Amino acid sequence: MRSAEVRKKTIYDVAEATGASPSTVSAVLNGSWQTRRIKEDTANAILEMAKRIGYTANLQARGLRRSRSGLVGMIIPMHHNRYFGALSHEFEQEARKRKLCPVIVSTLRNPMEEQRTVEQLVSFNVESIMVTGATDPDNISRICSRAGIRHVNVDLPGTKAPSVISDNYWGAAELTESMVRRLASAGQKKPKPFYFIGGVPTDHNTKARIAGFTDKHLEILGPLPPLHIRANGYDPDVAGGQIRELHAELGELPHGLFVNSTIAFEGVVKFLKSLPRAAFDSCVVGCYDWDPFAEFLSFPVIMARQKTELLVAEAFRLLDSPQANPDLLIEVKPELIEY
Amino acid sequence: MRSAEVRKKTIYDVAEATGASPSTVSAVLNGSWQTRRIKEDTANAILEMAKRIGYTANLQARGLRRSRSGLVGMIIPMHHNRYFGALSHEFEQEARKRKLCPVIVSTLRNPMEEQRTVEQLVSFNVESIMVTGATDPDNISRICSRAGIRHVNVDLPGTKAPSVISDNYWGAAELTESMVRRLASAGQKKPKPFYFIGGVPTDHNTKARIAGFTDKHLEILGPLPPLHIRANGYDPDVAGGQIRELHAELGELPHGLFVNSTIAFEGVVKFLKSLPRAAFDSCVVGCYDWDPFAEFLSFPVIMARQKTELLVAEAFRLLDSPQANPDLLIEVKPELIEY
């Protein structure tokens, strides 16, 4: 690790070393050299010298001049989470395909941090921004719009920019249906009403999931009695307390337990894993969202996995297309994974 | 989402609008204005106007001028992994404290991608780079050094830049000891020799872990018979096959099973969870590395959790300090977590 005394080479260094002019060097070095019909010998000499003296482009200068940065930004709530990790991964792949450098920043669901971060990304002239799980998507849109920066919401929709989200209604209905089906194949043809745990009922996604769950339940199992929706937040401990309580109330597990989000599910699992395997003979557990740890549980679960590949692909499609309607809402169906 | 027609405001716009000069505006807007004893009125007027017309700094221009970018780079193998997610998280926190913008890029353990990415980070003039789990740390060092960019290796050491890694020897010994202790407290005072599964024996970390395991084993349980080290890679399925085989050989689980890495552990778990709880009465499982999913397993485990906070903090300390010896190797002790 030499200290920063080493001055980076510039096109002028290459120009001087080859005897060509800076503009020729520039043209050769950034590929824009078919337009300038440069002699192949000149080109080769420049390329070689650049390599020899260890030239690396200064992307800040290039960006300033061309007023584009080659950066593309993504805002996520946090890094240490399977779902957002998967989204980051996909984002990066798509960014790479476009020869852009991904800048993925987490804002910990902190509105101030969120705002500060967008402003920073804007200041770096990122070419576009993907906003996932923001607390205030429309505020972000406001900032981006002022700077003329294209952006999309992912996961959590906004009203001022096109959004790509999970098809929560469809997914919840599908998950519910498949829970019923599994119960039937286990011999339980006439199950008692299901329960829904986790999430906040005012939240856009939770609302849609409750609706999908409720409607499908009505359709195949009849109306849902009151108090069967217990969406009291995402906190694992709260969710854990909820299922413990429910188990005490009923003297057994319910026939169907729909858990909203893996976060809440973690709390639920802590209680469930203490139960004997037989407790699950007439209980099916479903979870909206997916985490690979489900594979290691001692009881079976059905999970709705959000297709992160598709979410991100659609989002990039919107960013690529010249005009995208702010009202546009694209819903991507999740897939069911049974363990 | 307005399209990019909106030209971003510059200090010249603010200067014109307030009647001040660009340099005054610049000084006010970047805080460097105590040195220039600017009148408070002028400053306020400028600040207000900047806000009113929606000025945002152009960090590319600033970076070019000051020849520093305000970016700090991190290279990780992948985003969708708990350990690297935790490292990213810590990295971001530390970057924020230093008012730097984190650029975290994954290279999927692909040497080409790794090289391309460092070069890109160098081109963006990042102030320093943290390299985690690189396939070829020294090649990265070479590139960074040519450009005079400070960097450290984390997790996997290199020889051309200071490194911060887990204290693998100590951690493995400690884990082994605590496995013996648990076995003792479960009534098994004279256990048969343990087994080691997972990892590649040529890999720096695996080597140190095997040494720690072997030495401690020798110390308290006597010498390790041949074939008790079965480090045949990180692949979960291979590791799963290994434990299945071992179980068949022995007719039961070994008294002690040391699994190297959560990746290999996943495969092991898939087999173990199929066993009745009683199978673990005289078997203790240890895993070097930690993943929260352990909490949800139906059998107990002891895990060695790498202290990501400390790893990253130490790494940043090295980056901050003016001269850091390339030979420096800082080892951070992991902590044991018992489930």
Next chain:
DNA sequence: GTGAAAGCGCTAACAC
């Protein structure tokens, strides 16, 4: 086919 020169938005001497 190649070079000269202007300028992207900003900062930091250096004026006054």
Next chain:
DNA sequence: GTGTTAGCGCTTTCAC
């Protein structure tokens, strides 16, 4: 206390 000016390294007309 504030303005003028010269670049940072690059791209891109325009000239020859």
